[in-house]
Amino acid sequence: MASKKLTWLPDTWDMVFSIKTFIAAMLALFIALCFDLPNPYWAVTTVYIVAHPLSGASTSKAVYRLVGTAAGGAMSIILVPNLVNAPELLTLAIALWVAVCLAISLLDRTPRSYGFMLAGYTAALTSFPLVDNPSAVFTYTTSRVIEISVAIICAAVINRVVFPRHAGPVLTARIDAWLSDASVLIAAALDRRPEDPTLMRTSGRLAAEAADIRTFTTHVSYDTSSHSQLVGASRELQRHMITLLPVVSGFVDVDRALTRTGYEHTHAVKKLIADAEAWMRTKEPMSEECYSEMLAPLQALEAEAMCSSGWQDLLVLDFSARLRDLLEIWNECVGLRLHIASGSRPAWKGQSFGFKQKSARPIHRDYGMALFSGFSAALAIVLGTVFWVMTGWSSGAGAPVIAGILICFFAAMDNPTPIIRKFMIFSMVAIVLSFVFVFAVMPVLSGFSSLVLALSFLFLPLGVLIARPSTFLLGMALSANIPTMLTLQSRPSFDLASFLNANLSTVLGTLMAIGIAAVVRSVGAEWSARRLFKAAWADIAAVARKSQKRDPQALLYTMLDRFSLMVPRLASLAQDSTVTQADMLKDMRVGTSVVDLQACKGQLLADQRAAVDEVLDAVAYFYAERRRTPETQPDQSLLQLFDAAIDTVRGPARSSAVRKILMALVGLRHNLFPNARQLQDSEPPALREAAE
Numbered sequence: 001m002a003s004k005k006l007t008w009l010p011d012t013w014d015m016v017f018s019i020k021t022f023i024a025a026m027l028a029l030f031i032a033l034c035f036d037l038p039n040p041y042w043a044v045t046t047v048y049i050v051a052h053p054l055s056g057a058s059t060s061k062a063v064y065r066l067v068g069t070a071a072g073g074a075m076s077i078i079l080v081p082n083l084v085n086a087p088e089l090l091t092l093a094i095a096l097w098v099a100v101c102l103a104i105s106l107l108d109r110t111p112r113s114y115g116f117m118l119a120g121y122t123a124a125l126t127s128f129p130l131v132d133n134p135s136a137v138f139t140y141t142t143s144r145v146i147e148i149s150v151a152i153i154c155a156a157v158i159n160r161v162v163f164p165r166h167a168g169p170v171l172t173a174r175i176d177a178w179l180s181d182a183s184v185l186i187a188a189a190l191d192r193r194p195e196d197p198t199l200m201r202t203s204g205r206l207a208a209e210a211a212d213i214r215t216f217t218t219h220v221s222y223d224t225s226s227h228s229q230l231v232g233a234s235r236e237l238q239r240h241m242i243t244l245l246p247v248v249s250g251f252v253d254v255d256r257a258l259t260r261t262g263y264e265h266t267h268a269v270k271k272l273i274a275d276a277e278a279w280m281r282t283k284e285p286m287s288e289e290c291y292s293e294m295l296a297p298l299q300a301l302e303a304e305a306m307c308s309s310g311w312q313d314l315l316v317l318d319f320s321a322r323l324r325d326l327l328e329i330w331n332e333c334v335g336l337r338l339h340i341a342s343g344s345r346p347a348w349k350g351q352s353f354g355f356k357q358k359s360a361r362p363i364h365r366d367y368g369m370a371l372f373s374g375f376s377a378a379l380a381i382v383l384g385t386v387f388w389v390m391t392g393w394s395s396g397a398g399a400p401v402i403a404g405i406l407i408c409f410f411a412a413m414d415n416p417t418p419i420i421r422k423f424m425i426f427s428m429v430a431i432v433l434s435f436v437f438v439f440a441v442m443p444v445l446s447g448f449s450s451l452v453l454a455l456s457f458l459f460l461p462l463g464v465l466i467a468r469p470s471t472f473l474l475g476m477a478l479s480a481n482i483p484t485m486l487t488l489q490s491r492p493s494f495d496l497a498s499f500l501n502a503n504l505s506t507v508l509g510t511l512m513a514i515g516i517a518a519v520v521r522s523v524g525a526e527w528s529a530r531r532l533f534k535a536a537w538a539d540i541a542a543v544a545r546k547s548q549k550r551d552p553q554a555l556l557y558t559m560l561d562r563f564s565l566m567v568p569r570l571a572s573l574a575q576d577s578t579v580t581q582a583d584m585l586k587d588m589r590v591g592t593s594v595v596d597l598q599a600c601k602g603q604l605l606a607d608q609r610a611a612v613d614e615v616l617d618a619v620a621y622f623y624a625e626r627r628r629t630p631e632t633q634p635d636q637s638l639l640q641l642f643d644a645a646i647d648t649v650r651g652p653a654r655s656s657a658v659r660k661i662l663m664a665l666v667g668l669r670h671n672l673f674p675n676a677r678q679l680q681d682s683e684p685p686a687l688r689e690a691a692e
Helices: 012-034 041-050 055-083 087-108 113-130 134-161 167-190 197-221 226-260 267-282 288-294 296-305 311-342 367-391 398-409 417-444 448-467 469-486 496-521 525-545 552-570 584-603 606-628 636-649 656-672 685-691
Strands: none
Touching: 012 041, 012 134, 012 448, 041 055, 041 134, 041 448, 041 469, 055 087, 055 113, 055 134, 087 113, 087 367, 087 398, 113 134, 113 367, 113 398, 167 197, 167 226, 167 267, 167 311, 197 226, 197 552, 226 311, 226 552, 226 584, 226 656, 267 288, 267 296, 267 311, 288 296, 288 311, 296 311, 311 656, 367 398, 367 496, 398 496, 417 448, 417 469, 417 496, 448 469, 469 496, 525 552, 525 584, 525 606, 552 584, 584 606, 584 656, 606 636, 606 656, 636 656
């Protein structure tokens, strides 16, 4: 009980992080004051913005911030002197720049997206305050880049030298947690417990975590530990994670179809499944000899099923292939995990599961929402500038800047209004704290050492808040606002009117962001989830229409990335929602089967290829119709095409390409028609003609 009561207390690493961040901030402030830089508080703010408990993550964030700041500053130097006499054009140019940078940031969706976003709003941040003095734009922008550079160097040096916390062990811990959850999911599939409601949530969580681990490896690459050399192994493991989920789902699906035929596994296969479950619990890789011995029952099962072309035998072959892939992927996953934990380099394989080693890893990109979010940020800047000009308020330049920044910060959310409201509350708290500090504490301070001591009582608790995920937003909102509100400079000003004017513009800018987010930018979770499904269906229809060979893993990555984006949205939807009833993992299996058909159909006979083309055309039509009308279900004509194609292709003697085609057709049939009647075992046309 005592431990539960004290869970709110920071741990040792939280306090170490806070102390390190404060030391870096004060060092940056000291350097800025020594060189009489115009706005030393920018250096303090930057230290806290780029601060991260992991040294590698802090460095990557700092690098992207520096690049983004330099790009945004360069745009200010180009725009302000040339358009200062045309304020309408200057406003539109800045708004357009912010919109384009934000759209690119949302489309990129990697850690470097932070650099694109920063390049956008930095131009507004360094342009609007200088419209009355355009000749100072170069000096102003350069000083900002210098102060941010000083902050980044201080933060990087302190974070790497003083008790560095490397990203490698954190990555290993996340991989271990993922494998533990994946083993639970696989055990449920092998035990024939697919109806367990927790399994869908587990699949979604695993998809989201697998996608996030790839992003996390970017931070690992900036780490100073030996794990920075294992980014390739980490990303290879993530590739296997991505592949594992639809394989598990496909195994469950074909096992259900096989059960409906009345099939019972042999004693050898049941023992294999039991042995596989026991092995997976160990999370240790298996030697090739032991692995081959364990899979021996599958070889016997496949040999027996290959002698017939019956529907049940085709399902047995599909079941065997899925189980073999499942075990092989798991063995690769635990083997790569062992290499990552030990710091050794694994021996790379050129091919794995038919996928190229360096195959593309595309992600979902919503161009419509990216442009819409960019438009919202541009609108915030334009409306804020109109308000500033119409009121003639000398401090009004802060309103459009703050409004644009907040829209950019939370552009990836479906409905950013609630969190911007929270940010406003936190900003009000920052104003109160800053007011007390500026007018009650700072006047009695006598030097830099006393200033540092006073600031420690304010910033050390903020560092702890940043270190804890549950309080990160509060800590970041306060630490990003307070240094600016304190106006930490070599010649501080205690002008009450200036303090109130500057902070009032921050409040008004936040209110503008709330209004624009609520009226223009906010969308529902169901609307976004439906949009993700429609994008997936459009991809499947497009692949089914194209005849050229496609990389199946490219489609797999994109669709699983969409699945990871959809999981948090599904949690907020009603159970009777049509979106909730849809199954993207099933669509993913359909997509990979379609890719297999396109890749191998060229090796079929003319009549077989014609039958496969008819199936592809029908699948493309179905998913195109489903994109227009999500409630559309596959009709009996598609089932008849599947049956006809299977009858045309199946036969006892089959090449590897024909077998792959047949397995793809079988998979499509029991994926899209899980409750259809069993396909009748008829004599293949080729055998009938030979007999005649």
